[in-house]
Amino acid sequence: MDYFKNDLSSLHAGLLNKDFSAQELTAETFEQIKARDQKIESFLTLNEQQALxxxxxxxxxxxxxxxxxxxxxxxxxxxxxxxxxxxxxxxKILGNFKPIYDATVMEKLHAAKMINVGKLNLDEFAMGGSTENSAYKITKNAWNQTKVPGGSSGGPAAAVASGQLLAALGTDTGGSIRQPAAFNGIVGVKPTYGRVSRYGVIAFGSSLDQVGPMTRSVKDNALMLSAIAGHDKHDFTTSEREVPDFTAKLDGDIKGMRIGVPKEFMDQGVADDVREAIKNAIKTYEKLGATVEEVSLPYSKYGVPVYYIIASSEASSNLQRYDGIRYGFRADDVKNLEDVYVRSRSEGFGDEVKRRIMLGTFSLSAGTYDAYFKKAAQVRTLICQDFSNVFENYDLILAPTTTSTAFGIGEEINDPVTMYMNDILTIPVNLAGLPGMSLPAGFSNGLPIGMQLIAPQFGEETMYRAGYAFEQATDFYKEVPTIGGEN
Structure with a gap:
């Protein structure tokens, strides 16, 4: 089974026609994983027995x-x-944790009769943009194994891009689906906040986190989102609005669609090759009959500091449950209760997680709350208003997903500020609770370039329509990496 030559619809047809069985497909998938993942290192745990x-x-x-x-x-x-x-x-702090229940998205996948083949690597607690912060392994980019796969959903992105799977679930708090999708040349969608249940997702930033699908094509992505979206009684932040069939309007016709391109997202800091690919994408949309015009999101430049104050504050609150008492890692030879807390967290958390807990705790403390957290929340409102103003006149926003192609492993890991700035183009979408999609828009030096489409809240159908039209007009998504070779 060559996943580079198939999509979800062709696999469904093959299973329906009994060209192969689900058992044969699953067994062959594990063979591919074992052969390819030695170079990519995207899986943390395989689920072979249960999957078969x-x-x-x-x-x-x-x-x-x-x-x-x-x-x-x-x-x-x-x-x-x-x-x-x-x-x-x-x-490390959850090294031996075996949950006693399934996340809601897992229950939905089980209801759809999908087969969970295993768990994929990420930056620890989804904190990072390169998957170098994992306590277990560094996942490699599918196109060049000296480059990072992005993060925090680097494992899912690299697994799909390297042909080990056709679909995976990731999470996106500040770009953690879209950035690795861009770096690996696949389609990644962060749905509207509240479109998909967060119940059973290990919390990082509760007002920002969202589960989304990562696939090789737009139609496959739409199929996956249709399966996992919907209201959940366990998650009061989920929307009660009906989930449409996101594949229904994928006809390639976007004539008359109005698309805005924020000048701030094409400004300094965006590499020339990325900017050129986006300019070519704009021309493609104009040929397809869309109107593309420059717009402004003036407060988006404050997105990174606002995000790192809010997300870190929420993380410091969410991660206090890891205390060495109830579950997870517990330090040995402790002398008293304080020792249990301090040493379990010191030994169990990695440097990036500690950094964000400290930043968040500082931002929420009595002497600094007004100056940092409150101000960040106020600027977040201004960022939301920026998007609302643009969407009064435009159906979609188009922008680069990242400022550059994938960087080298080890290049930025010791410079937190540079690493944080990699999310400058994805963060505003999370702060505003909007849906965003990254899809392939070109290549530079053998590495993929990602284009980001942003829609109004619950505008995923429009986003998928525009993404599908671009995909069919360009065929970038058909390009495949040569694992272990030069692309």
């Missing part, structure tokens, strides 16, 4: 035409809890 048993059940019950995703393997970012299957968030 689940595939056997699917075969026994049979697959109908309505079961669009039944019997198809999927990978899961390791901060999404999976019943009975180790979930670490790539942290």
């Amino acid at each position: 048993a689940a595939a056997k059940k699917v075969d026994e019950k049979g697959i109908t035409d309505a079961d669009k995703l039944a019997g198809i393997p999927v990978g899961i970012k390791d901060n999404i809890v999976t019943k009975g299957l180790k979930t670490t968030a790539a942290s």
